[in-house]
Amino acid sequence: MVKLTLKDGSVREAESGVSAAEIIKGIGMGLYKAACCVKLDGVVCDLRTPVEKDCTFEVCTFDSEDGKKTFWHTASHILAQAVKRVYPEVKLSIGPSIENGFYYDFDTDHPFTSDDLAKFEAEMKKIVKEGLELSRFELTPDEAVAKLTEMGEPYKVELCKEHSDKGEKISFYKQGEFIDLCAGPHLMSVAPVKAFKLTNCTGAYWRGDSKGKQLCRIYGTAFPKATELEAYLKQVEEAKNRDHNKIGRELEYFTTVDYIGQGLPILLPKGAKVIQLMQRWVEDVEASKGCQLTKTPYMAKRELYKISGHWDHYLDGMFVLGDPNDEEKECFALRPMTCPFQYQVFLNRQRSYRDLPMRLTETSTLFRNEDSGEMHGLIRVRQFTISEGHYIVRPEQLEDEFRGCLELAKYFLGTVGLLEDCTFRFSQWDPANPKNKYEGTPEQWEIAQATMKTILDDLGVQYTIGIDEAAFYGPKLDIQYKNVFGKEDTLVTIQIDMLLAQRFGMEYVDVDGTKKNPYIIHRTSLGCYERTLAYLLEKYAGALPLWLSPEQVRILPITDRAKEYAESIAKRFDDMNIRVTVDNRNEKIGYKIRQAQLEKIPYFFILGDKEVEDNTVSLRSRKDGDLGTSPVEDVIAKILKENAEKTR
Numbered sequence: 001m002v003k004l005t006l007k008d009g010s011v012r013e014a015e016s017g018v019s020a021a022e023i024i025k026g027i028g029m030g031l032y033k034a035a036c037c038v039k040l041d042g043v044v045c046d047l048r049t050p051v052e053k054d055c056t057f058e059v060c061t062f063d064s065e066d067g068k069k070t071f072w073h074t075a076s077h078i079l080a081q082a083v084k085r086v087y088p089e090v091k092l093s094i095g096p097s098i099e100n101g102f103y104y105d106f107d108t109d110h111p112f113t114s115d116d117l118a119k120f121e122a123e124m125k126k127i128v129k130e131g132l133e134l135s136r137f138e139l140t141p142d143e144a145v146a147k148l149t150e151m152g153e154p155y156k157v158e159l160c161k162e163h164s165d166k167g168e169k170i171s172f173y174k175q176g177e178f179i180d181l182c183a184g185p186h187l188m189s190v191a192p193v194k195a196f197k198l199t200n201c202t203g204a205y206w207r208g209d210s211k212g213k214q215l216c217r218i219y220g221t222a223f224p225k226a227t228e229l230e231a232y233l234k235q236v237e238e239a240k241n242r243d244h245n246k247i248g249r250e251l252e253y254f255t256t257v258d259y260i261g262q263g264l265p266i267l268l269p270k271g272a273k274v275i276q277l278m279q280r281w282v283e284d285v286e287a288s289k290g291c292q293l294t295k296t297p298y299m300a301k302r303e304l305y306k307i308s309g310h311w312d313h314y315l316d317g318m319f320v321l322g323d324p325n326d327e328e329k330e331c332f333a334l335r336p337m338t339c340p341f342q343y344q345v346f347l348n349r350q351r352s353y354r355d356l357p358m359r360l361t362e363t364s365t366l367f368r369n370e371d372s373g374e375m376h377g378l379i380r381v382r383q384f385t386i387s388e389g390h391y392i393v394r395p396e397q398l399e400d401e402f403r404g405c406l407e408l409a410k411y412f413l414g415t416v417g418l419l420e421d422c423t424f425r426f427s428q429w430d431p432a433n434p435k436n437k438y439e440g441t442p443e444q445w446e447i448a449q450a451t452m453k454t455i456l457d458d459l460g461v462q463y464t465i466g467i468d469e470a471a472f473y474g475p476k477l478d479i480q481y482k483n484v485f486g487k488e489d490t491l492v493t494i495q496i497d498m499l500l501a502q503r504f505g506m507e508y509v510d511v512d513g514t515k516k517n518p519y520i521i522h523r524t525s526l527g528c529y530e531r532t533l534a535y536l537l538e539k540y541a542g543a544l545p546l547w548l549s550p551e552q553v554r555i556l557p558i559t560d561r562a563k564e565y566a567e568s569i570a571k572r573f574d575d576m577n578i579r580v581t582v583d584n585r586n587e588k589i590g591y592k593i594r595q596a597q598l599e600k601i602p603y604f605f606i607l608g609d610k611e612v613e614d615n616t617v618s619l620r621s622r623k624d625g626d627l628g629t630s631p632v633e634d635v636i637a638k639i640l641k642e643n644a645e646k647t648r
Contacts, residue, residue: 004057014051021047021188024059033192035059036067037185044070046185048136062224072097074134074187075196075222076104081178082123083218086116092180093155093206093215100232100486101221105204107155112216117198120218124196131191132176136184138169147172148181155206156181195229196222199236239484244537245377251542251599253533254378263375263382265530273550273579274536275385275529279363282387282412282526289408291361291389296341298365302331307503308340309439313472319367319382334367338388339522343504346392346518351508356518357397361389361525378534379489386528391521392506398519399455402494405523406459409479409492412526417545417648418481418535422491424461425478426452427469439473440499448498449475455496473499476522484538491531495522543600543622545648546639553580553639554604555617556592562607569605569617569632578639597622603639 004012004023014023020038024031024047038045039058044066051057060067076095083090083106095104106112139147141163148156160170160181173182175190187193197220204217223229240246248254253271260266267275283293302324305311314336315324322331335341342360351358365385374380393401413419429438429445438445452475456463463477470476476495482488497520500506507515526532536544546552553573557566566582573580583592589606596604605617617635619627630638 002051003054004051005055007056007058012057016052017050019047020045020049020051020057023051023057027059031059031061034061036062036064036070036187039066044185046136047188069097070185070187071193071224072102072222073182073185074190075193075220076102077134077173077175077178077180077182077186078124078127078190078193078196079120079198079218079220080104080106080180081127081175082120084178085123086119091155092153094159095180099488101199101219103217103219105206105215105217107206107213108216112201112218114201117201117218121196121198127176128190128193130176131189133189134173134175134186136171136173136186138171141168141170144170144172144181147179151179153181192224193222194224195226196220197229197233236485242484242538242541243377244379244483244534247537247542248377248534251537253537261382262372263370263380265378265381267530270550271533274533274544274548277548278416278526278529278532279385279387283361283363285412286359286361286387286389286408286525289359289404291359292345294342294345294360294362296338296344296362296364297335298367299332299334300341302333304340305333308500309472309503310336310340313437313439317368317370319369335364336366336368338362338364338366339390339500339520340504342390343500343506346506347504353394353508353510356392356394356508357401358392359389359401360392361387364388376483376487378530379483379487381530384528384530387525389523389525391523392501392518393521394508394510394516395519398451398496398521399458401521402452402455402496403459405494405521405525406461406477408525409494409523413479413492415646416526416532416536416548417539418491418532421481421539423480424463425466425469425480426456426463427466427471427476427478429470429475430468437468437472438470444498445475448496452477452496471495471497471522473497474522479527481535483535489531491527491535492524493522493527494524496520497522543602545646546602547643547646549579549600549602551579551581551599552602552643553578554596554601555580555582555607556589556596556604557582557584557607558589559607559609559612561609562612565612566605566607569607572632572636576636576640578636578643593620603635605635 001013002016004014006012024035035047037060038047039060040051041055062068062071073096080092080095087108087110091107093105093107095102144160145157148160163170171183173180173184173186198218199221200219202217204215206212206215221232223232251270252268254265254267256265302311318336319334320331321333322329324331342362345360346358363385365383367383370380370382391401410419413422428449431442456477474495474497476493478490479492480488481491501517501520506518508518510516555566555570557563563584570580570582600622602622604620607617611617616629616631618629619635621627
């Protein structure tokens with residue numbers, strides 16, 4: 001017998017070697033019907049997996065992330081089976097689950113059209129109605145290669161050969177006549193995949209290599225219920241309307257120009273103003289928290305990056321000026337980060353324990369050579385500006401300073417309205433150390449991660465763990481955010497670094513007179529300003545809070561007499577740093593009002609002769625509509641108060 005600890009803490013016994021599926025049936029048939037996969041001691045496993053030892057036992061339904069991945073992975077196999085039925089000559093590539101769905105890549109001489117997608121959907125419905133069960137089997141590497149060669153699947157053969165040298169058996173999944181090379185996990189049958197939609201068809205290179213074969217990629221999504229699919233498709237349509245790429249261009253926050261380059265957006269006056277507002281606010285708050293502002297170069301010789309390790313671990317992501325392989329000539333690189341530059345402030349003279357903590361911050365312009373396929377509006381760019389900081393601390397100061405960094409980030413994100421939708425990820429190294437990605441010894445990493453775990457747990461941070469997501473020099477806390485399409489990116493990062501101080505020879509004289517290496521906290525407070533602007537445009541659908549709006553008030557005079565009055569009010573607002581414009585165009589007032597509404601102006605005043613005589617304004621709000629007539633002094637007080645409180 002084996003003992004299984006369930007998610008609620010209860011313990012259940014089962015015969016050793018019984019499959020997870022059978023165990024779940026014993027718990028309840030309702031749970032079994034909803035089950036997609038299972039976690040055994042935290043490892044995601046197929047429901048067919050025999051349970052042979054005591055372990056934690058967590059059933060994953062579609063409501064969980066791992067359950068969704070399994071569900072969508074199965075849907076991708078249904079798609080592949082449907083395509084092979086319609087076009088038997090098509091060659092299969094890969095078909096993983098992704099955020100919000102799945103895709104499958106095909107090698108075809110017949111470029112797929114929307115009509116083809118309709119055919120595939122119809123065939124998928126037939127397959128689901130057939131209720132085909134999925135079965136798993138294994139072959140030796142040689143047998144697997146022979147099987148795939150016989151099936152005429154060259155891409156699968158290539159994938160199989162890459163694993164054959166390990167000597168491990170290779171797994172396949174079968175549903176009806178369809179067989180696919182696959183590690184799984186998968187649902188027990190195709191029947192639960194009742195509602196699906198093929199959403200798009202694009203080109204994709206084999207293994208992402210532009211020199212390789214171009215394949216046809218079909219995207220799709222799937223849900224257990226039709227109502228869930230309908231809700232998702234409705235959400236997607238709403239997302240399109242809130243996409244910062246659409247809103248930001250329509251409202252003239254930014255633009256892009258082909259002959260300037262991909263990932264190099266032009267911030268128009270509105271966008272530049274919002275980023276300026278955020279930057280000044282962040283710098284002022286950071287200064288009040290004891291941070292010291294620095295200004296460091298945009299580039300440096302390769303020697304700096306060799307000391308930091310970026311030359312060895314990040315060269316492909318850098319813009320290099322000169323030949324990186326010619327050691328006889330100077331070679332520079334634009335900075336992808338600020339840390340090795342700011343360390344020079346500490347190294348400027350001998351430091352003692354009395355100098356620490358040293359909180360160095362900078363509004364940094366950074367450059368990263370992102371893949372062209374990763375570019376997306378303001379979210380993923382090649383040049384960006386970030387509120388970057390490095391805290392140099394003694395070991396005993398580490399937790400308090402980390403707490404300060406986290407509280408600061410939460411304050412900034414909370415004030416702009418993004419914190420409520422953020423998640424936290426404890427990004428750790430991969431002990432397997434793939435491709436020699438990480439610096440330091442396993443012992444150093446274990447100490448760093450244990451230290452960070454203690455700090456996060458002490459602070460009560462609710463986080464997930466991301467293996468192989470750490471920086472090459474240390475673990476980090478990533479504050480994650482999703483755009484309107486569900487794509488997740490890192491907004492703010494706080495890292496613990498126990499390695500680079502030693503590499504740069506950073507030492508301080510401690511109380512006992514000995515020299516010691518400090519710890520370094522790498523942190524951002526509001527993250528990349530361009531990315532933050534993108535998320536704000538999406539969250540508020542372009543209607544930014546008053547304090548962040550590039551234009552806060554628009555004055556609309558409707559008589560010649562009112563124009564002079566409008567200019568006098570605007571002058572008063574200018575003197576109080578309230579951002580205001582006067583629309584003196586010879587247009588009907590209805591047109592001017594509609595324009596102000598379309599441009600998401602928070603407040604606009606309508607001024608006629610009566611308002612001039614009474615020293616009042618007819619006030620309208622973007623959010624609350626017509627607010628009636630009010631004395632100018634009251635309106636000024638209202639706007640100043642809302643500004644100061646950073647009301648959302």
